[in-house]
Each structure stands twice: as C-alpha cells, then as structure tokens.
Amino acid sequence: MSANIRPSGVFDVTYSQDISLNRTRTDKILSNGLFLVLLVIPLLAADGPLGLNIIPQAWIGLIVRIAIFVIAVQGLNILVGYTGQISLGHAAFVAVGAYSAAILARQLGFSFWAALPTAALFTGLVGLLFGLPSLRVKGFYLAMATLAAQFIIPWLIRYPLADLTNGSRPLEVPVPTLGPLSFAHESAFYYIAVPLSVFLMLAARNIIRTRVGRAFISIRDNDLAAELLGINVFAYKLQAFFLSALYAGVAGVLIAFNDNSLSLDKFTLGLSIEFLAMLVIGGAGFSLGPLFGVTFVNVLNQEIIPNRFIPALGGVLPQLLPFIDRINIISALSPLLFGLILVVFLILAPRGLAHHWEIFKIAWKIRPFSH
C-alpha cells in the first residue's frame, strides 16, 4: 500500500511506531493541529462566545452536516468499499437510528448520551437482520435485498408504528443536554458531532487494519477464494452489515438531535443513492474517501449550486433553449449536475478523490523525483 512510502531515511525504530497511525512527527503535528483547528472554528464565527466574525455562521451548520454524513458514509464504506456488498438501503438504517433515538428520548426519557449507544446498537441489530439474505445471495441479488429494506423499513415506521413515530407527520425530538449545558445551538452541537465523527473515522481505520478488516477485504476481492482459505464468509459479512448499520445508527441519532424534528421524507431511496454517490466520488475502499466525498457533494449542493450555478444559468438557459421554464431550473439543476458529476467521476476517476490524494501524497514525499 501507498501508506508505506516515506522519504528515504525515515524508518520505524519501535513497534509502537510501526503500528501507530501517525508514524512520523510531521504526521502527528499535522493531524493534531487539524483537529485543534476544527475545535477552534466555532469560536471564530459570529455566534461564538468571542463575537468574532471571521468565519461565516453558515459554515458551522455545513460542517456539522458534513460530520454527520461522514459517519453514515463511513458505515457504507465498511460494507461497500471494504467488504464489497452493494447496499441500496443505507438511508433506511439511518432512519432506524434516528427514530429509535427519538422514541427512546420521548417515551422512555433517555438522555441523548444514553440514547446514542442504545439506538446505534439497535440499528446494528436491524442491519444484521437485513444482512441475513447474504447467506444465500450476493452481488446484484443482495443489492435487491437492501433495496427491499429501503422500502420495508420506512413502511414499518410510517404505518404499524405510527403511534410511536407520528407516521408521516414530523416528530419533535428534545434538545440534548449535559448537566447545565444545552446543545440547542448548532455551534454547541458542533462539539458533539465533530469529535464523534473524527473518533469514528479513526475507529473505522483501525478496524480495517485488524483481522476482521483483512477478512472484509479478502471477501471483497474474491469471496470464493476467501472461503477456501478458511474465512467464515457469512460471519464476516454479517459483521460488516452490523458495523455498517451501527455507523448509520450513530449518524441517524445525530441527525435526529441536530434537526430536533424528524420526518420520513429525509430518508428516501434518493438519500441512499446520494450516500453511494458520495462514497464513489470520495473513493470507496479508502478510509478518507467518505470525508472527501461528503465534503465535495455537500459544498457543491449547499453552496455552489444555489449561490453560483442557479443565478448564472437561470438567465442563460431560458434564452438558449426557449422551451425551458425559469421556475423549473431551481429544482432541476441539482439532480442534473449531480448525475453529470457522478457520470464523469465513474468514467474518468472511478477510484475517487481519495485515490488522487494518495497519488499526490506519494509524489510529494518522493519529490523531486517523479517515480
């Protein structure tokens, strides 16, 4: 793997250095520094305690959203990127996490801190249930089973469980608190979402380096050969489903408590597809892939398309093509550009942004040589 390429003269001298994630001092300073910068950002925004206006307040909401989505997509990455099982139902698992946390908090009076692990575990168990067909089917057939999950789970939430979930109507979720502290404001919630996201990213990276992670990768690369080598394919597939749903559950809980109001329209098949697209754009099978993909797609969707493309194209398109209505452009441009970008990535950069980041890192480390 490319991760082992270092400038000449840099060697591991202890075992702890050999297994650590940050092997050189520069790595350590860079990663810790980045984390500190992330922690400082809300203090510099308009609503921060210092009252500075260096960073626009809109960024805080965007970063929280990115942090939550990174968790969900990292879950998908474990299942799709590392284990090679296609899932079209990830949004449904996120919905399970969100709704179970909301119900725990409303009906049983769980605090956010108790609801988070409980709901995540419950989602993991639901994920196990829908992973069961992987005993008999794989590839496209398994994708169909997860597609079924994407329709069955929201139906269960909407109709039989309507007493608990309010059916199609929005469900209020209480504000997370810790002693006297309240996390109602997005700048406060930032300090829950971002560290949790970083922690789960590191956890995923470590899982992949263990025996379990290597088993996942062998199943992805050739499941029959993996079985012949003595790997219990079914057990590891179930573990992948469990982990994936666990991550989805955590993301769901965070979505529930961040928005303070839940409705089923958020968790459609479209969201599942968006998760997959983010994963591919970022790079499936790279631990940093979800971060790149989620950031790219969210910045594009939340900032660039509404603020740049729509004003620019809104004037030009109706003049070029007379049959286009101005009103339709706003709702049409998002899927159109999204589809276009996905097509371009699938053809030109099927391994995603993370792959190119790796190439860049290697080129940087061995400079001034080209190979």
Add this chain to the structure above:
Amino acid sequence: MILATFIETHKRYFTAAAGILVLLLLLLWLGPIILEQRPARMIQSTITGLLVGGVYALIALGIVVINKASGVFNFAHGWMMLLGGLVFYTFFSSAGVSLLAAGALALLTVVMALSMAGWRALREPRNLLIGLVTTIVLTILMALPGQEWQYVRALAGAVTGAVLAGLAIERFTIRPLIGQPLFAMVLMTLAVSELLHGVTQLTWGSVELPLQVFAWIGDLGLPQPIRFDVRETLGGIIIIRTELLFAFALALVAFAAFVLFFQFTNVGLSMRGAAEDQRLAQTLGLRVRVMLAVAWAIAALLAMTAGVLQGGATSLSLNMPLLALLAFPAVLLGGLESIGGALVGGLIIGLVQEWANLLFPGTQAGTELAPYVVLMAVLVVRPDGLFGQKRIERI
C-alpha cells in the same frame, strides 16, 4: 452426532416441512381476513391486479432485455419510461412541431444509429443514403401538422426520441464502463436516472400531465367504465376501467411482438447469441458492440411503450419511476434471464399488490410494501426465480 447426520441426509424433507409450516402459518393468519371479504371484491382485485400487472410485465421485459444483453441492471428504466411518455405527450398534444426541431431530432438519432459500431460507417455512401432517406421520412412524419395526424406524429416522435435516448445512454455512460465491477454499473444507471430526472424536470417541470391516448374508446360505443352488476350473486359491482383494459391488451401485444422479434428475426437471434456468450458470439462474427447498442435502443422503446400505456391508464407524473422499481421484484420472481418469467412475474406482482390493498386497507400495503416482501421471499427461498438459470461459480 447421529442426529446431525440424520438431519444432513434428510435435509430436503426438513426444508419441505419448514416450507409447509410457513405456508400453514400464513394461511392461518390470512385465511380469516380473506374469508371476511365479499367475493365481488376478490374478483375485482384479481382482475385489476392482472390488468395492472400487464404493464409491469412490459417494464420487466425491458429490464430483462438489457440484463441479458449486457449484464447491467437498469435502475434508470423508470425515468426512461417517463421521458418516453413525456416526449409522446409533447408531440401528441401540440398542434404541430416545427420542421427544424423535428429534423434536428431525426438527424441526431440517425447519426447515432449509424455510428453504433464506430464513426467509419458514416463514410460509406450506402449508409449515408439510407440515413438521409430515414431522416427525411422521420422528419416528415414528426412534423405532420394538425389534429388528425396526432397519433402518427406522436408515435414517430416518441420512437425517435426513445431510440436516441437508449443509444446515447449506452454510448456515453455504459460503454466506457465495460469491464468495470458490478458496483460501478449499478451506480452508473443510478447516475443516469438522476440525469434523466434533471432533464425531465427542466423541460416539463414536476406537474402531473394527463395523457389522453385512450380518448377514442369513447367513440367505440363501449361503456366507460365497464360495470358488471352482480349484487345478487356475489354481493357487489365489478368495475373494469376501459383505459386499464386497453393498456393491458396493448401491453400484451407489445410483449408478444418483442418476443417474436427475439425468436424469429435475424437481429433478435444474434442478440440472444451475444447475450449467451459475448466472446463466442464475437468469434462467430456477430458484432457484439452493435448488439449492445441495439439492446439499449430496444429497452428504451419498451420503456417508452410502457410509459405511454401507463400514462394513458393513469397520468404522467413523477410517481412513474417508483412504479418501475416495482418491476424489479417481478424480474427476480420470474428469473433474471427469462422473458416468459418477466410476464409471469409482472402479473403476479400486480395480483399481489391489489390483494394486499384489499386485505390491509388504509396502509398502502399493496403499493409500498407487498412487492418488496415478495422480493425478500424470493431471495431467501429461490434466488434464481421461477424460470431463471441456476448459477454455478468457479474461482
């Protein structure tokens, strides 16, 4: 130990016993609910289910055709349906299309069709002549003015548009991915569906458009809808909506036409050959690349037909792509490679839907849940479907 060996050797009896047990439980659960229903309602649901299933069969056939030819599962089929229906609607409801627009559409389609296997084909005079004649004929057909020509105009426009869409999707999105893993292909069709979503939204907006292709039924003197008053014998009125009936009949005709095409024409037979084994077909001189493009064009035609029929039976709306997803349970139930299976699967899914709506009213159980429960059952019990091929794998 002895028990384990006993179970292992008599596995098939245990499986059968488990199956019978599940069926019995299902019967115990559903039986009382079924017995509560009036017979007229049951007949009504059966008829409506079969009629609805006809269109599902047509959608399923389109998905099977692409899967057989190229091993791709087309999640964009629903949007291709809606696009075909909307193009048909545009030509159908306008008083006439400008000659320039029609000519451009025809020319683009002909160029795409001629260059299926490579741009070199455009240099041959014979091809150019054929292309020119086709372009002119299509342009004239599409640009025919007036109300009396609306069916011809709409059909020509929709066929041209569908072929163009199918060829373009194959050329620009599927062909560059040949040799890539299944995941990339699945995602590509999803990306195409997003693209088509954007295109339809941009051009037609998100309004619901009624497509009155079955307006002529009123002229035939048939009652609308057809009613059978069986209140004395079965306790109710059975209503058959004529639009649905005609859509069903036309869907079956289209289905039969495509099956005959695959069974008896040269192109159809070569396509089946190419689907069977691409490398072998290539050594025998079949042009596999052309076959792939043709398969996508045919699937687009099938999608367009289904879209027009469904639009005529109900209306053209953004629900249609979700409807096409219901054809996936039908495809898996019938077997991924089986054309006959698409028909049986489509009809069964239609039936299951209507019956679920009858037995569990007020929960959308039929439209949202039942097909996917069937899908899960198929995957667990018999992943190859009713008529699919068993797969044997090697490393």
